[in-house]
Amino acid sequence: MSIAQNTESTAKLRCIACGATPDSASQDFRCTACGDLLEFFFPGWTLDPLLSDPASLKALWLNRRTSSNALDQSGVWRFRELLPRIPNLEEHVITLREGNTPLYRLPRCARATGVENLHAKHQGMNPTASFKDTGMTFAASSAHQSGFRWVACASTGNTSASMAAYAARGNMHSLVLIPDGKISWGKLSQSLDYGALTCQLRTDFDGCVQILNDLVRQKPVYLLNSVNPYRIEGQKTAAIELMEQLAWEPPDHIIVPGGNLGNSSAIGKALVEMRELKLISRLPRLSIIQAHGANPFYRSVRELGGKKLEPKKLEPMTADTLATAIRIGNPASWKKALRVLQATGGEVEEVSEIEIATAKAEIGADGIGCEPASAVTLAGLKKLRRSGFVKPAEAVVLILTGHALKDPDFTIKFHRGELFADRAVAGTPDATEAAQAKYLQRAPVVLDANLGAVIAALDAAERNS
Amino acid sequence: MSIAQNTESTAKLRCIACGATPDSASQDFRCTACGDLLEFFFPGWTLDPLLSDPASLKALWLNRRTSSNALDQSGVWRFRELLPRIPNLEEHVITLREGNTPLYRLPRCARATGVENLHAKHQGMNPTASFKDTGMTFAASSAHQSGFRWVACASTGNTSASMAAYAARGNMHSLVLIPDGKISWGKLSQSLDYGALTCQLRTDFDGCVQILNDLVRQKPVYLLNSVNPYRIEGQKTAAIELMEQLAWEPPDHIIVPGGNLGNSSAIGKALVEMRELKLISRLPRLSIIQAHGANPFYRSVRELGGKKLEPKKLEPMTADTLATAIRIGNPASWKKALRVLQATGGEVEEVSEIEIATAKAEIGADGIGCEPASAVTLAGLKKLRRSGFVKPAEAVVLILTGHALKDPDFTIKFHRGELFADRAVAGTPDATEAAQAKYLQRAPVVLDANLGAVIAALDAAERNS
Numbered sequence: 001m002s003i004a005q006n007t008e009s010t011a012k013l014r015c016i017a018c019g020a021t022p023d024s025a026s027q028d029f030r031c032t033a034c035g036d037l038l039e040f041f042f043p044g045w046t047l048d049p050l051l052s053d054p055a056s057l058k059a060l061w062l063n064r065r066t067s068s069n070a071l072d073q074s075g076v077w078r079f080r081e082l083l084p085r086i087p088n089l090e091e092h093v094i095t096l097r098e099g100n101t102p103l104y105r106l107p108r109c110a111r112a113t114g115v116e117n118l119h120a121k122h123q124g125m126n127p128t129a130s131f132k133d134t135g136m137t138f139a140a141s142s143a144h145q146s147g148f149r150w151v152a153c154a155s156t157g158n159t160s161a162s163m164a165a166y167a168a169r170g171n172m173h174s175l176v177l178i179p180d181g182k183i184s185w186g187k188l189s190q191s192l193d194y195g196a197l198t199c200q201l202r203t204d205f206d207g208c209v210q211i212l213n214d215l216v217r218q219k220p221v222y223l224l225n226s227v228n229p230y231r232i233e234g235q236k237t238a239a240i241e242l243m244e245q246l247a248w249e250p251p252d253h254i255i256v257p258g259g260n261l262g263n264s265s266a267i268g269k270a271l272v273e274m275r276e277l278k279l280i281s282r283l284p285r286l287s288i289i290q291a292h293g294a295n296p297f298y299r300s301v302r303e304l305g306g307k308k309l310e311p312k313k314l315e316p317m318t319a320d321t322l323a324t325a326i327r328i329g330n331p332a333s334w335k336k337a338l339r340v341l342q343a344t345g346g347e348v349e350e351v352s353e354i355e356i357a358t359a360k361a362e363i364g365a366d367g368i369g370c371e372p373a374s375a376v377t378l379a380g381l382k383k384l385r386r387s388g389f390v391k392p393a394e395a396v397v398l399i400l401t402g403h404a405l406k407d408p409d410f411t412i413k414f415h416r417g418e419l420f421a422d423r424a425v426a427g428t429p430d431a432t433e434a435a436q437a438k439y440l441q442r443a444p445v446v447l448d449a450n451l452g453a454v455i456a457a458l459d460a461a462e463r464n465s
Numbered sequence: 466m467s468i469a470q471n472t473e474s475t476a477k478l479r480c481i482a483c484g485a486t487p488d489s490a491s492q493d494f495r496c497t498a499c500g501d502l503l504e505f506f507f508p509g510w511t512l513d514p515l516l517s518d519p520a521s522l523k524a525l526w527l528n529r530r531t532s533s534n535a536l537d538q539s540g541v542w543r544f545r546e547l548l549p550r551i552p553n554l555e556e557h558v559i560t561l562r563e564g565n566t567p568l569y570r571l572p573r574c575a576r577a578t579g580v581e582n583l584h585a586k587h588q589g590m591n592p593t594a595s596f597k598d599t600g601m602t603f604a605a606s607s608a609h610q611s612g613f614r615w616v617a618c619a620s621t622g623n624t625s626a627s628m629a630a631y632a633a634r635g636n637m638h639s640l641v642l643i644p645d646g647k648i649s650w651g652k653l654s655q656s657l658d659y660g661a662l663t664c665q666l667r668t669d670f671d672g673c674v675q676i677l678n679d680l681v682r683q684k685p686v687y688l689l690n691s692v693n694p695y696r697i698e699g700q701k702t703a704a705i706e707l708m709e710q711l712a713w714e715p716p717d718h719i720i721v722p723g724g725n726l727g728n729s730s731a732i733g734k735a736l737v738e739m740r741e742l743k744l745i746s747r748l749p750r751l752s753i754i755q756a757h758g759a760n761p762f763y764r765s766v767r768e769l770g771g772k773k774l775e776p777k778k779l780e781p782m783t784a785d786t787l788a789t790a791i792r793i794g795n796p797a798s799w800k801k802a803l804r805v806l807q808a809t810g811g812e813v814e815e816v817s818e819i820e821i822a823t824a825k826a827e828i829g830a831d832g833i834g835c836e837p838a839s840a841v842t843l844a845g846l847k848k849l850r851r852s853g854f855v856k857p858a859e860a861v862v863l864i865l866t867g868h869a870l871k872d873p874d875f876t877i878k879f880h881r882g883e884l885f886a887d888r889a890v891a892g893t894p895d896a897t898e899a900a901q902a903k904y905l906q907r908a909p910v911v912l913d914a915n916l917g918a919v920i921a922a923l924d925a926a927e928r929n930s
Contacts (some may be wrong), residue, residue: 032687065530097567169832189873203914272749283550364658365576367634405870408654415657461662
């Protein structure tokens with residue numbers, strides 16, 4: 001069973017490796033010629049009068065902000081001119097009013113890093129609290145348009161939560177495959193809430209992916225893992241929305257967490273396409289930050305010149321990185337991400353666990369909560385500043401990918417001094433205690449119930465601040 | 466130390482009981498004459514040319530949606546004409562781009578309740594994932610304008626999370642007082658993230674409130690509990706935004722969870738004020754739903770004719786209700802809420818624990834996640850339908866107050882059949898198992914890692930759906 005391109009317009013599928021341009025995708029979204037990933041491209045853009053007129057496009061998108069139409073209210077569909085067109089769109093679109101995420105100044109983090117013009121684009125403010133929603137609305141709508149009743153993914157985290165929500169919203173069923181063993185029920189609470197069918201398989205994560213690929217070839221089940229190129233298209237809109245928020249004046253630098261590398265690919269793709277359409281006049285650098293404990297892309301670029309990627313085996317119970325959302329040993333989209341680095345002149349960096357934890361607390365001190373994986377951006381910026389790759393006068397935007405409530409345990413343990421108690425976490429330097437000390441001054445205290453005790457605590461905190 | 470009204474405009478403070486109109490509030494926000502709550506009123510509204518022109522006001526607010534100004538981008542400050550004016554607003558406003566929350570159709574819940582025109586206004590899509598942010602931006606900005614460096618509240622949940630975020634954002638310190646004992650660290654993770662000073666006092670919740678009141682009278686600390694009338698003003702904007710989303714055509718019915726009753730008061734106040742200003746032509750009924758396990762307001766209205774309220778003693782470890790966000794024994798704003806019921810012709814209802822849990826799962830099946838307290842609205846609607854108070858043809862809007870991620874444990878336990886395992890929860894009928902059975906069909910299953918097993922699970926789910 002194959003999936004039509006779903007496009008009436010000029011969008012076409014293309015293999016990123018062999019360049020084949022199939023008329024339709026197989027259900028595993030792999031090139032039938034060489035097995036690599038597919039992507040959309042738009043050969044006919046220059047023939048479209050609207051797309052050749054940046055000022056009109058910008059005005060159209062701005063104007064839609066006052067519309068009461070559901071498509072216009074979505075931060076993804078508002079920019080639908082830059083997405084492959086879905087036939088009978090209005091009948092099939094599944095939206096939770098995703099996108100529309102805030103761009104925050106980070107004044108304290110700016111002072112701490114010495115980069116005065118520092119913002120965060122918070123994709124954790126999406127409906128299911130992660131950036132996955134922007135891609136999911138587009139891919140799930142495409143599944144609906146193709147007549148699928150079931151969608152599926154292998155994931156224990158943000159992807160399954162997002163998929164289950166959009167499936168429920170679109171009256172489709174969803175299937176989540178996860179490895180058996182000690183899994184995080186907290187991460188699965190959302191998919192259960194939205195009614196997903198959850199199967200724990202007696203195998204590892206790769207085994208789940210393999211069975212899922214077999215499944216979609218035999219049964220009418222739509223694959224929603226990140227190899228799905230529709231997801232990448234939806235995720236592009238975060239960059240378009242960001243440029244609009246910056247009055248179409250690109251920053252010097254955009255910094256993205258690197259896990260499976262689909263998000264870096266999507267944001268980079270949008271930047272290149274926006275410059276092609278003259279919506280922006282120059283490309284910002286896009287840099288990618290990985291956790292040291294899950295750094296196959298970092299090693300590929302730094303040690304192997306990006307010529308190949310050696311997967312890192314991540315065992316379920318190993319404490320390689322606590323930034324679980326980017327704990328990926330074999331990133332599917334690494335070739336797409338590499339192309340983005342090359343196109344924009346960006347850098348790849350890795351950060352340690354204590355650097356992630358303190359960066360998260362620094363973002364929190366600016367009143368912004370994020371999940372640990374998001375905080376690698378600030379930690380990475382500090383390293384890029386130290387190496388001189390980012391200059392103090394540059395305008396920098398961090399992409400935060402998930403909400404703080406995605407991982408409350410991490411936060412609690414850090415602020416109680418328990419996060420690195422066993423020191424088994426990879427990449428944790430001996431200076432852990434020193435880095436944490438400032439935060440432990442604000443660890444919860446137990447006091448007698450009298451006014452004097454509270455005033456004393458208040459005065460002490462005031463002195464330490 | 467007293468707090469100026471912070472208003473250059475026609476807003477005035479008034480005691481809801483004795484009618485005194487003080488020029489300033491004491492730091493505990495209680496009437497110095499009789500000790501009851503204060504509220505804002507607007508005697509000069511009719512003299513303001515803009516406020517007498519509903520069409521112009523609506524156009525102004527709509528237009529601000531295309532603005533890049535931070536005030537205009539906030540779903541609270543966009544409606545600032547209906548709020549008390551803060552001097553030098555631009556210098557003091559603390560905003561996280563709160564409000565702007567989606568209004569969702571609930572198609573499956575509509576069929577289940579027999580109310581075709583059913584929507585949910587999801588206030589859990591605010592930055593800290595609860596409705597508290599809309600009131601907090603206004604009250605925290607007011608504290609900042611008054612020069613406070615410290616803000617404080619007694620809370621273990623959504624209020625402290627919101628307060629800590631806005632305090633951090635505004636470069637103020639925040640203090641959270643909570644009772645010592647077995648508390649939920651998950652709920653506190655956000656305040657720790659934002660750097661709040663957290664004191665566990667060897668007393669109960671009322672003891673914390675008492676010490677906090679003493680504290681604010683002695684030290685320059687700004688009280689951010691819900692008795693603060695600025696918070697109520699900010700929360701009004703949810704109703705204004707809702708009416709705009711409905712093209713200023715009020716629904717027949719709005720249903721709100723009832724805990725401390727500040728939110729019901731705020732939404733009701735906004736409705737009355739919007740009718741006064743001819744922004745809407747009639748008042749929707751506003752009904753309030755409590756959990757049976759924490760139902761002092763229900764009992765006051767139903768059994769005592771609303772003449773008084775008998776507080777319900779709630780022990781820390783008693784399983785009276787799992788809807789912790791409305792687990793309030795002595796609701797501060799009950800008189801304000803009573804006035805709203807009377808003004809709008811609304812009803813008060815109570816629901817059981819299993820009714821809350823199944824309603825939450827039904828909302829989830831529509832692709833919308835919410836915390837348990839929010840689900841009392843749907844559970845209450847069902848009862849109001851059965852009693853005939855709500856008719857099938859009526860347009861109904863449920864106010865959802867918190868995001869699903871505020872309480873993932875509840876969701877997991879429900880879908881694994883563990884939530885009512887000990888049956889100690891008040892109000893749980895014997896029919897619990899029957900009500901849950903449908904959801905337990907989708908409880909996670911462990912399977913061998915082969916395609917056949919997964920296909921069998923898929924087929925079984927398909928048959929049961």
